[in-house]
Amino acid sequence: MRLEPLAFFLCCTMFSGLSLAAEKAVYGLNEYIQLSDLEMEVAAKLDTGAKTASLSARDIKRFKRDGETWVRFYLAIDDAHEHPIERPLARISKIKRRAGDYDPEEGKTYTARPVIELNVCMGKTQRTIEVNLTDRSAFQYPLLIGSEALKRLDAMVDPSLKYAAGKPGCLLTTAAE
Template structure:
């Protein structure tokens, strides 16, 4: 019993050291997307697993035997021309009950979305993140950053803060 108490005390004392390695971000942060020459406001959502970027007219196509995806950004003042990027994979996203007719036996509880890899700069940190493409134009933020991406950033999210990391300040790599 005494050993267990000692071990618990050691863990409690070490916890601040682990937390010190993390970066505290707010509920919303500015994120640079250098692949797209864009900076957007994002919502950090620990309840979502994946990151999502607002896109429309999404279509897959083949280029040199590889699958690519073509899309338009569904973001104000974004590109007028389509963006083409290699397809990383297709994700299966759980749909909310309001997203489909539950009386329809054929209605599926999952939807498939194309996933691309994008460099993301938040604060002074650059990470390569998987991002699924979906139309988020009805949402306030065109980019949602989920728990998998937050892990890559070593993020702690404080919902009482907004834009605590400031503008993206990553140095471009050659």
């Protein structure tokens, strides 16, 4: 009869994990994302193997405004804005280079990328996430959503699904949290 308390504990642990999972929205491998700050919608790849989110950008330049560091860039998306976008720099991210991308003469095993904060909407969930800027024009999706952003969005990813959340349904005036 000593197994009864252990069995009760295991059942409670298992069911509490299920209720936690039930609170999270299930998204597909690819989803439509509303970039609320930029008033545009893009298709994104959800990648639990990547830590950070990445947005396709070109001509990325840092500059000072009122003593703060800002970033000016253009979206590197087919029908993107013709005008530059300016956002405060949140931080610099160090992204590991792939084995084929490593130059032994340069000696760096990472690439430094500027990071900004963006309000995004996926499904009916709107949050502020950190996004690093890099040219993703060689990739199919201009936006990659990594594990840190997926946590902020309370998301679970089912790779057998695509566009499970449908078109974003957040109001542009909704708070970021």
